[in-house]
Each structure stands twice: as structure tokens, then as C-alpha cells.
Amino acid sequence: MCGRYASTRSPQDLAQLFRATDWSPTETLAPSWNVAPTDSVWAVLERPPRDGSGPPRRKLRPVRWGLVPSWAKSPDTGAKMINARAETVHEKPAFRRAFAKRRCLLPADGFYEWEARAATEHTKAYKQPYYIAPEDGRVMAMAGLYEFWRDPRVTDDEDPAAWWTTCTIITTEARDAAGRIHPRMPLAVTPDQYDAWLDPGHHDADELRALLTTPAGGRLTARAVTTAVNNVRNDGPHLLDAPEDR
Numbered sequence: 001m002c003g004r005y006a007s008t009r010s011p012q013d014l015a016q017l018f019r020a021t022d023w024s025p026t027e028t029l030a031p032s033w034n035v036a037p038t039d040s041v042w043a044v045l046e047r048p049p050r051d052g053s054g055p056p057r058r059k060l061r062p063v064r065w066g067l068v069p070s071w072a073k074s075p076d077t078g079a080k081m082i083n084a085r086a087e088t089v090h091e092k093p094a095f096r097r098a099f100a101k102r103r104c105l106l107p108a109d110g111f112y113e114w115e116a117r118a119a120t121e122h123t124k125a126y127k128q129p130y131y132i133a134p135e136d137g138r139v140m141a142m143a144g145l146y147e148f149w150r151d152p153r154v155t156d157d158e159d160p161a162a163w164w165t166t167c168t169i170i171t172t173e174a175r176d177a178a179g180r181i182h183p184r185m186p187l188a189v190t191p192d193q194y195d196a197w198l199d200p201g202h203h204d205a206d207e208l209r210a211l212l213t214t215p216a217g218g219r220l221t222a223r224a225v226t227t228a229v230n231n232v233r234n235d236g237p238h239l240l241d242a243p244e245d246r
Contacts, residue, residue, distance in 0.1 A: 002083055002142070002169045002186040004229070005111040006033045006131070006240075007042060009139060014107050015060050017139055018044045018194065023060035033239045035108075036232040037066050037082045043167055045104040045146055046198040056200055063104075067168035068149040069094045075149060078166050084145060086172040086187055086212055090205040095168065098145035100203050105189060106142040106169060109133060112229060113174075113182035113222075130181050131225045131240055134216035143170040143187045143197065143212050170212065181222060188215040 008031035015023050029040055043063045046056040066078030084095045110133025119125040134140060146167045154162040174185035189197045193211045196202055214220075229239040 002111050002171055002184070003037065004232075005035045005142075005186075006109040006133075007031070007035050007107055008033065008109055008237075009107060011042065011060060014042055014044070014139075018058070018060065018105065018107070018141070020044055020058045020060035022057045027062055029062055032235055033237055034229055034232060034235045035065070037079055039065050041065050041167065042107050043104045043144065043146060043165075044107065044141075044194075044198065045102070046200055048200075058198065061165070063146055063165045063167045065168075066166055067094065067098070067145060067147050068164060068166045069147060070097075070149055072149060075151070075164060075166075081168050083171045083184070083186075084168045086170050086209065089145070089170055090209065095145055098147045098168075099205070099208070101200055102146050103197055103200075103208070104144045104146045104167060105194065105198065106144040106167065108140040108142050108186075110140065111142075111186060112225075113185070114230075115181050126227065127230065128243065129225050129227060129229045130222045131229075132181075132185075132220050132222045135219045135221050136216070138216070140186075140215045141189050141191070141194065142215070143189050144168060145170065172212070172214075186215065187212040189213070190217075 040062040046058050048056045067081040068075050068078040089095045090099050110131050112129050114127040114129050117126050117128050144167045149164040170187045171184045172187050174183055197211050224243045226241045226243050228234045
């Protein structure tokens with residue numbers, strides 16, 4: 001799975017990198033070295049204008065990590081749906097409609113996975129975090145899906161709080177640097193395939209799944225980092241520091 005990642009680039013940089021033409025400077029997210037489920041995250045997606053007056057526009061907007069299907073009775077469902085398996089994403093009821101019509105890109109600097117360490121004579125058992133990122137430092141465009149959920153507690157349909165926009169990350173069997181640490185890893189989309197992946201009019205499941213690749217073409221580095229990242233309340237660049245001695 002992918003349960004934590006880093007995303008520190010500014011919206012200005014992301015809008016340029018992903019050629020997003022529609023984003024609001026009033027929508028801001030702080031850089032995070034410890035993005036966790038239910039956090040707000042940047043997403044790149046394409047939607048037509050609400051009045052249907054033109055073609056889809058590429059947007060950069062914050063969404064909530066943890067997909068809530070439109071038919072869900074409670075938003076609590078999202079905490080369980082942070083990842084969608086590539087092998088079945090086009091079939092599962094929670095994801096298949098979004099896979100057909102509502103795909104997005106989730107920018108990341110890198111992601112974390114954990115390796116269990118057994119207790120020794122001098123230390124307790126613990127989970128050692130690893131930070132996995134492209135060797136060249138470029139942004140990762142993680143493949144994602146997004147969905148809208150209508151909050152029945154808000155009576156005014158025009159109130160922004162009435163609609164939740166949530167997302168999930170598509171994962172696959174881990175390979176290369178990530179494979180020796182954890183059996184699953186996020187999938188990515190290469191820049192030359194952004195248009196095809198984001199196009200809401202593209203519905204062929206086989207063609208869409210063929211667009212998904214290993215991040216950075218498998219050219220990833222994995223290095224142990226401090227266990228401070230294990231606590232979701234911690235954040236900051238120090239989370240990428242080398243692990244403390246035990």
C-alpha cells in the first residue's frame with residue numbers, strides 16, 4: 001500500500017509542471033513531508049465548466065485523501081479507501097465509476113514504506129521507515145481517482161461544504177527499490193501520458209491500465225529515515241534525516 005508520502009512543491013510550481021490552467025491562489029496547502037490519510041492533498045484533474053459551456057479544463061485543486069464513493073452513507077468510508085489495487089480497480093464497485101470517468105494525478109516528492117525489525121537483546125521490535133523517491137528528484141505523478149460525495153448534513157446545495165471531493169492512489173506489486181521493503185507501491189503516469197490519463201472522455205479500461213507505470217521508470221532510491229515519521233503529527237524536512245542509533 002501507499003499510506004504516507006511527501007509533497008512539498010508550491011501550487012505555482014505544480015500548475016506549471018502539469019500545465020494546469022485552472023487553479024485559485026486562495027487555495028493553499030502547506031508543504032508536507034508526512035502526508036497521511038484524510039489530509040488534504042493536491043490533485044490534477046480535468047473537468048468541463050459547470051455550465052457545460054466548453055471543453056474540460058485542467059485544474060489543480062486540493063482534495064481529501066481517502067475516497068468516499070458517491071453512494072456511501074458516511075464519509076468514514078474514506079479512511080479505508082486510501083489505495084485501489086490496479087489489478088481490480090476497473091471492477092470494484094467503490095472504484096469502477098471513478099476509474100471510467102474521474103481520474104487524477106497526485107503529485108509527490110516520494111513515498112514511505114516500512115520494514116518490520118525484530119526485537120534484539122538491546123532493542124524492542126519496531127518498524128523502520130524508508131523514503132522512496134525518483135533518483136533524479138523529479139516530481140512523481142501518482143495515478144489516482146477522485147469522487148464526489150454529497151454531505152446530507154448540509155442543506156444548501158450551493159454551499160461548498162455540501163460536497164466532498166476525495167481521492168485514492170492506485171497501487172501495484174512493488175518492484176526494484178520498493179520491492180525489498182513492501183509488496184505494494186503506488187503507480188505513476190509519465191508526462192507524455194498525462195493527457196490520455198486525465199481525459200474524462202477516455203473510457204477503455206485496458207488502454208487506461210496500460211498507461212500506468214512504475215514511478216520514475218523504476219529508477220528509485222530507497223533510504224532509511226528517522227522513525228519520527230511514524231507519528232502522523234510530526235512534519236518537516238527533518239523527517240528525511242538518517243535513522244537514529246538504537
